[in-house]
Amino acid sequence: MTNKDSYNKIVDSWIKARNNAIVNKPIIQFAYHINSKGTILDIGCGTGMPIAKYLSDRNFSITGIDQSSKMIETAQSAGIKNSVFHTCDFFDFETDKKFNGIIAWDSLFHFPKERQNEIYSKVYHLLAPGGYFLFTHGKEEDEHIDSMFGEQFYYSCLTKDFVLGLMKELGFEILFSIENFVEENDQRHWVVLARKK
Incomplete structure (x- = not known):
């Protein structure tokens, strides 16, 4: 069972929640x-709601990628303007385009632990100079299975200090790093906004 299969199975519950x-x-x-x-x-755009929709309403051009074909089908049928959605693994995603912003809200923790350190150089390469990268992450090194809407999901992450060190080496400037972020009923272990110098 993979996260892709699990997300395909929970798409209806996900739509209601998101x-x-x-x-x-x-x-x-x-x-x-x-x-x-x-x-x-x-x-990890999921169904495009509410993030891609919000960004689209701000007149940005959105490219959304997600491994779950059901999530992408939902996003494609949602009528979100200025957007294209692809069923794709992040590590397989290739484009000549350079983005002004990259967002990974609740997605990096699904990547295989042995490939976590590859994320940041790939993001750096995909960003235009001066581009911004917003992501959520765990703070401690971890790898585990958990359940959501009755299905099993894989999670992993590296330590906060390791990730920050890696990003600084690449040439990212950290604009904010918020631990234990809480807003209404939402909680995130760690939220980071960085800029490609």
Whole structure:
């Protein structure tokens, strides 16, 4: 069983949960930094709700990628303007385009632990100079299976300090690093906004 299969199975429950979800303040701050009509890559975009929809309404051009074909079908049928959605693994995603912003809200922790350190160099390469990267992450090194809507999901992450060190080496400037982020009923272990110098 893979996360892709599990997400395909829970798509109806996911739609109910996400269609009425808030757009968290760090996402609004991320959008504020990007020039109007900028291009944004949404890694693990799911159904496009509410994040891609919010960014689209701000007149950004959105490219959404997700491993779950059911999530992508839902996103494609949602009528989100200025957007294209692809069923794709992040590590297989190739484009000549450079993005003004990349967002990975609740997606990096699904990547295989042995490939976690590859994420940041690939994101750096995909960003235009001065581009912004917003992501959520765990703080401690971890690898486990958990359940959501009755299905099993794989999670992993590296330590916060290791990730920050890796990003600084690549040439990222950290604009904010928030631990134990809470907003209404939403909680995240760690939220980071970085900029490609």
